[in-house]
Amino acid sequence: MRVSYKDIMKFEEKRPIELLFGTVIYNEGPTYQHQLVVQNVGRILDNYIYNNRGKCKMFNVGVNVFLCEDEYTLLCPDIVINCEESLVTELGINGAPDFVAEVTSPSTRGRDYKDKMYAYLRYGVREYWIIDLQKERVITYINGEPLMTYIYSFDDEIPVHIYGGKLKIKLIDCI
Numbered sequence: 001m002r003v004s005y006k007d008i009m010k011f012e013e014k015r016p017i018e019l020l021f022g023t024v025i026y027n028e029g030p031t032y033q034h035q036l037v038v039q040n041v042g043r044i045l046d047n048y049i050y051n052n053r054g055k056c057k058m059f060n061v062g063v064n065v066f067l068c069e070d071e072y073t074l075l076c077p078d079i080v081i082n083c084e085e086s087l088v089t090e091l092g093i094n095g096a097p098d099f100v101a102e103v104t105s106p107s108t109r110g111r112d113y114k115d116k117m118y119a120y121l122r123y124g125v126r127e128y129w130i131i132d133l134q135k136e137r138v139i140t141y142i143n144g145e146p147l148m149t150y151i152y153s154f155d156d157e158i159p160v161h162i163y164g165g166k167l168k169i170k171l172i173d174c175i
Helices: 032-049 109-113 115-122
Strands: 019-020 023-024 055-061 079-082 092-095 097-103 127-132 135-140 148-153
Touching: 023 148, 032 055, 032 097, 109 115, 109 127, 115 127, 115 135, 127 148
Parallel strands: 097 127
Antiparallel strands: 019 023, 055 079, 079 097, 127 135, 135 148
């Protein structure tokens, strides 16, 4: 049975819930390290936007992202940068943000690498990062023709491509 956004609004669930093509995803609470990485990477991104008087907005508190026109996909990425103000409503972002990062945990690893990656890139997210805490690496996907994929260690300076690589983040500094 496919579940819609309207259906999950009726749930009395305490855990965060996402929808991926009508399938409900129950998420566990993030670990300390997960929260630390999300907070620190988000701060670096937000400071860069602010210091450069950018028009984009960074979200790292579980903003709803409605990727497509249907009511069967609702994701809450760990970190989001959205540069198109018209996409933002009270309920979240209606459309593909410019940048999404997911921090893996044992329960989300498969979805982050497969289903979510497919959905984000299919619906137009320009840059997608998978921050893999267990393997201490970051996989970045740059949407376009051709799709570009890069693999970095936590010690590498990782360029943020939506900013032309002018901003670089070392994950080792975020843990």
